[in-house]
Amino acid sequence: MATVTNPSTASTGSLTAKALREATFTAVMTFLMFVLFVGLKTDQNMRNELILVPRWGLLAIFVIIAFVGRFAMVAWLQPWRTARKAAKDAAPAQTTDAGFVKRNFSKLAILALVLYPPIILSLFGAQGSLKYIDNFGIQILIYVMLAWGLNIVVGLAGLLDLGYVAFYAVGAYSYALLSINFGFSFWILLPLAGILSAFWGIILGFPVLRLKGDYLAIVTLAFGEIIRLVLINWQDVTQGTFGISGIPKITLFGIPFDASPHGFAKIFNLPMSSAYYKVFLFYLILLLCLLTAFVTIRLRRLPIGRAWEALREDEIACRSLGINTVTTKLTAFAIGAMFGGFAGSFFAARQGFVSPESFVFLESAVILSIVVLGGMGSLTGIAIAAIAMVGGTELLREMDFLKHIFGPDFTPELYRMLIFGLAMITMMLVRPRGFVGSREPTAFLFERKNVSGSFTKEGHG
């Protein structure tokens, strides 16, 4: 250890000098880069003439930030990181048993989610808890489910799908149209929407059987756009950009959540509140999520799941082992799409309104980034990533105090994409395989061993 930290302590003087040098250089570069963008601003004066407004103070702030940042990085952060890395290398490999929390993580997480609504209800009351159950709870769980569904296609089968939101849309519109036009209940339409989405998954699957990687990504992207454009332009059925409103709510096996005498509140003799419906929706989406997770975990151990993973690794080897790659790919698309459809019909029922607005490419991108960020194939990682990305967006909306700093016009959620991008870049640098980069083998002879993260799929594709 002493030998490790030696260079940085012995040469503190030269290090400061080096840091100063680099920081000055960075400051000069920053000045040159920003002098025209930040330092000078074009504006109109009273006579409608174009004038230059200098903003030297702002430019100075930029330059100082760059200088201080670079100095801190060279002088403190880099030596600290090398020392830590050296210490890590020097320390013997630790083989400690995973702690209680780590071993039972998924059980504890499910327990926490089940207890979440009652805790929130008791903390904030029926009205105050709506925000937490609806915006945070349900919204995040929808994305968890979507990402887990996409994980089957991208994470397990290795088929890069940029149009996943199309299946979400198919599910949502199936529920909206069939419930309004034919009066079917949610419980009939949920499986039906899943089947319809799976059917569209197969329709997408056929033409792209021979495609891989970038080409596949382009075709799936186009597929997503086609579905959206059809929804916009087929106005007789979908009412175009106006969307479909007045979608019936979900009932608890026939008991509606409203003020009627047969309503949930009356039957159970509770005071009328919209919170019950939200809590019910929360548990419903939680159940759907658990179903997705359960199916994914089971499928991975079945021949079809193993075939998906083998397909991701090597298609030619798969064929020479007698695996029918056509059906393998189609089932991956179909099952992934089916969960998208489930999530879509839930989404339609929860919103009571669907329009093509909700199914833009950005949604596909967000879902895909959740999968990549979480670590392809890892359910836990994806759930964490969904909480971070979707919950983070919702949190931004809550940050009213920022208005006091940046002025009343500042809307933090507009910076969402900027923060997304920064988070993605940071993640790819720090943990290129996602939050949970290890892949648990599905077969083992004597003991279960996790495979180190450094061997699992990197965030490509």
Place this chain on the structure above:
Amino acid sequence: MTAETLLKVEGVETFYGNIRALAGVDVEVKKGEIVSLIGANGAGKSTLMMTICGSPQARTGKVIFEGQDITHMPTHEIARLRIAQSPEGRRIFPRMTVYENLQMGASLDNQKFFNEDVEKMFTLFPRLKERQFQRGGTLSGGEQQMLAIARALMARPKLLMLDEPSLGLAPLVSKQIFAAIKLLNEQQGLTVFLVEQNAFAALKLSHRAYVLVNGSITMSGSGSELLANPEVRAAYLEGGAH
């Protein structure tokens, strides 16, 4: 040997676009034999192997396995007839563990004989047992080749087709691989069709062999005959005594 014919290739022509890679090839493999196919780079060795497996399919001619015409069958169905292939470049599943790789090989029988067969593979290649929890991609070249062969054997094949098992391996390691092939043939009567650049090792091992030049078979005979043949010696053996 007067054993019955297992695989018969009759007048097969294979094209890549308009380019003819195989110009009427006839090959026969009998039960219990090791037959090797030697030839220079680009002679069409791997193409013949892939044609037998149905990708690409032969334009003319026939591939017959156990009396059944398999010329136009899809690859995975050919594999299900228990023609195990270890394709060129090994093609193991790099992110799956050794154990999972073996499991993939056993998918045909629904894992019925899995435990029994895995033990056999671990006896044949003890290195794989040591490495069973490791990811395929972290194995050395020789271990990957062992895994590729073991994975192919997990399907309990009637015919094992190996494409360049010695590719990129140290001489000692390829010797081990060839010894394993020989053992399998002698002990279990496994029929092997071997495509090899290392002509000396392949000929020494094989009962019979074919020489492929520019998409046509120019010579055939027993391994020792071809080893002694001056033309073969000049083209494939001299200047590189293995």
